[in-house]
Amino acid sequence: MSDGIRRIVALSVLLLGTGLLWVVGRTNDDAENAKNDQDATLAANRERSASNDPRLKGAYRYEQGGWVYVHLEGDPASLGFQHGFLLAPEISDAFPAISTNMTHSTKRDWAFFRETARTMLWPKIDAEYQQELQGIVEGLNARTGSNLDIYDIVAMNAFEELPDYYVPWLNKREQAASPPNLKSPGNCSAFVATGSWTKDGKIVIAHNNWTNYMNGERWRIIFDIEPKTGYRMLMDGIPGVIASDDDFGINSDGLMVTETTITQFEGWDPNGKAEFVRARKALQYAGSIDEYTKIMLDGNNGGYANDWLLGDRKTNEVAQLELGLKAYKLWRTKDGVFAGSNWARDPKVIKQDTPQFDPNNLETSPNARRVRWEQLLSANKGKLDVELAEQMLGDHFDSFQKKEEANERTLCGHVDASPRGVAIWAWGPNYPGGAVQGKASDSTMTQQLRFVARMGHPCGETFQAKPFLAAHPDYAWQEPYLRDMPAGPWTEFHAGEIPVPQH
Numbered sequence: 001m002s003d004g005i006r007r008i009v010a011l012s013v014l015l016l017g018t019g020l021l022w023v024v025g026r027t028n029d030d031a032e033n034a035k036n037d038q039d040a041t042l043a044a045n046r047e048r049s050a051s052n053d054p055r056l057k058g059a060y061r062y063e064q065g066g067w068v069y070v071h072l073e074g075d076p077a078s079l080g081f082q083h084g085f086l087l088a089p090e091i092s093d094a095f096p097a098i099s100t101n102m103t104h105s106t107k108r109d110w111a112f113f114r115e116t117a118r119t120m121l122w123p124k125i126d127a128e129y130q131q132e133l134q135g136i137v138e139g140l141n142a143r144t145g146s147n148l149d150i151y152d153i154v155a156m157n158a159f160e161e162l163p164d165y166y167v168p169w170l171n172k173r174e175q176a177a178s179p180p181n182l183k184s185p186g187n188c189s190a191f192v193a194t195g196s197w198t199k200d201g202k203i204v205i206a207h208n209n210w211t212n213y214m215n216g217e218r219w220r221i222i223f224d225i226e227p228k229t230g231y232r233m234l235m236d237g238i239p240g241v242i243a244s245d246d247d248f249g250i251n252s253d254g255l256m257v258t259e260t261t262i263t264q265f266e267g268w269d270p271n272g273k274a275e276f277v278r279a280r281k282a283l284q285y286a287g288s289i290d291e292y293t294k295i296m297l298d299g300n301n302g303g304y305a306n307d308w309l310l311g312d313r314k315t316n317e318v319a320q321l322e323l324g325l326k327a328y329k330l331w332r333t334k335d336g337v338f339a340g341s342n343w344a345r346d347p348k349v350i351k352q353d354t355p356q357f358d359p360n361n362l363e364t365s366p367n368a369r370r371v372r373w374e375q376l377l378s379a380n381k382g383k384l385d386v387e388l389a390e391q392m393l394g395d396h397f398d399s400f401q402k403k404e405e406a407n408e409r410t411l412c413g414h415v416d417a418s419p420r421g422v423a424i425w426a427w428g429p430n431y432p433g434g435a436v437q438g439k440a441s442d443s444t445m446t447q448q449l450r451f452v453a454r455m456g457h458p459c460g461e462t463f464q465a466k467p468f469l470a471a472h473p474d475y476a477w478q479e480p481y482l483r484d485m486p487a488g489p490w491t492e493f494h495a496g497e498i499p500v501p502q503h
Helices: 003-050 076-086 088-106 110-124 127-144 150-157 162-174 275-285 289-297 347-353 365-379 386-393 443-447 465-471 473-478
Strands: 060-064 067-074 189-194 204-212 221-227 233-237 249-251 255-261 306-312 317-323 328-333 336-340 433-442 450-455 491-494
Touching: 003 127, 067 076, 067 491, 076 088, 076 127, 076 221, 088 110, 088 127, 088 150, 088 162, 110 150, 110 162, 127 150, 127 275, 189 255, 189 306, 189 317, 189 365, 189 386, 204 255, 204 306, 204 386, 233 275, 233 450, 249 275, 255 275, 255 289, 275 289, 289 306, 289 317, 289 328, 306 336, 317 336, 328 347, 336 365, 386 433, 386 450, 433 443, 443 450, 465 473
Parallel strands: 067 221
Antiparallel strands: 060 067, 189 204, 189 336, 204 433, 221 233, 233 249, 249 255, 255 306, 306 317, 317 328, 433 450, 450 491
16 A cells, blocks of 8 residues: 555544544533533422422512522421522532531541431420421422431531530540641620610620631621511521521510620530520520520530620610530620620639630730720720721721731731731631621611621721632632632611612
8 A cells, every 4th residue: 555545544534533523522512411401401490399389488588788688487497498498509509618617627527517416416406496407408409409408407507516616525535636626716806885885875786707718708698587486586697507606686576696706615515405506596585685594504515605795675784695614604784885806704714614715815816806895995985886886897906016907816807817827716827717797786776677787808808719829828728619708888687678679
């Protein structure tokens, strides 16, 4: 065979092979596109069918100012179904971020958290909240076909108490070899004031949520919950979770609630009731400071131990409930202010529940922010109102360095900007965490079930994920879930609000 003929044969084989590959490729692409179209059609049909479910009656959602507002009403199962259905996209997005955080920090797999939810948490959850949690699973599945089940959702609801409270206790009890460095978190800056401290003599309450940015950017739900029994509630929250969990909420009987966690808390009672259940129950059923305290103490498991800042619009009284596991203390007044920034105040609580906490180390985040709260609140005695509270939540003055610098010691936290991190919370240098949103209300607004909220840093700055990850490769494991966190405007929400259509 001549060289010319060989070249012609080779070229023919090449062209034939290329054509076959093109046909196979087109066939595969067509098959994949057909499957995607079929899946989309099935999903649309499933959603359309589920949207006619009578359990959705009266429920709705809309988006404003970077927040997703949802109105839920009815019996526990209906509340849950509405929650799961209306927030299905947000739950599907939040679950992998939250579960990854839990497994990464604890070095425990998800099966461990599911089993803990099944054997330790679920049996002690009140029947109505079991029904509501099951409803979330059913609503989520009806809309998306999700494979998440009740134990996934229960474990997700306990994301603030299992990794940093239960697991350290368990590691110590089991004398685990080389356990991870887990510390109870330092979440939030807040105050509640009344009497001569406020502009109108009535209560003002304000709070910003500190957490990691992976979770915090998703902490953008406004829940308006009108249950069949108990009080109507307006609170912020995270999708899939039945409690606010950063715990800012008001109810229709005039109770005003927020909290900040207790730094370096240690302890757990496996026979107790989950904190997320007690916190939700207290906001739903407590009409007074005493009732709130009683519900939180009942079955206290030590999980997510907090300093609760409370106000009762009816009596104009405010209180601080420092809830440890072995000890607790309640302060109350009709003329005063209580502030929180993750520092324990009661000597007995410090001794028995937070033995490693040093209240005199003013360089640490909790104590530096305590000093700043004292400065700001004292300087503005008699002037405190919601507008001033908004400004305070965005404050960047470092009381230890005595200068303006957004970092881990400022009320509006930016730990990502600090090479020091926060060692007492096991947050490393430049940890991507800090203040992720803010809320405020007063007695008059609470009477009308209203509050203002700002998504993102309360100061108005935007966190940008891509340049942060490029500069700090130690946090590359967060890349699939860490997103930009733009700051929205301060936005007012009220219970029963229906948005005006935009044209």
